[in-house]
Amino acid sequence: MLLTLPAPAFLARLFAAPTRPRVTRWFAARVRHGATRHIEPPAGRVTVHCREGEAWLTQDGDPKDVVLQAAESHRLLRGDRVVVHALRGDCVLEIQVDD
Template sequence: MSTQPITSSRFHITLPTRTVFAVPDGAGVGIECRSGTVWLTLDRDPRDIVLEAGERFDGTEHRRILVSALTSSCITVSDAQPAAMPLSQPARAWSPWRLRPHGLSPA
């Protein structure tokens, strides 16, 4: 019996101003702001989390995380696992990662 070493996944994303990146399941996911400023919103969590360059957030619960670019930003996402695919949508139309421009208001 062979064992596979556990490897962590890690990728970088450049977010233009007012772009939102969704992490479907934030449990165990790290988000590091490499440049710019991002605003994190977690489902069913009243906190507003703002990260500036060099700051990091580590998700501990199974909640969606929305990463909104307040300025042009670059983030590193680590240990992300795609969420289970919803049964109601065909596989070819579904993507666990979503990147959409939005008009944002911190108020």
């Protein structure tokens, strides 16, 4: 009779396929008060952080609009183009892309 024992966890990790390293990329965008800018988000999970001002975000194909104030963030659910309009003051955005 052949008895098979489960491999210890360290052996499973040793011979497992290597995991892909996680990379986070950051981009910055500035929109002057009253101006509108189009942003094509790169592939990956995209989060928009408003650092200054107040921004109105509209994403193609999404019926909901989002208004971000300073220190607020919004994760984009789709990879479609985003239209940003600066509502109050110059708007500074950071765009975080997680691969």
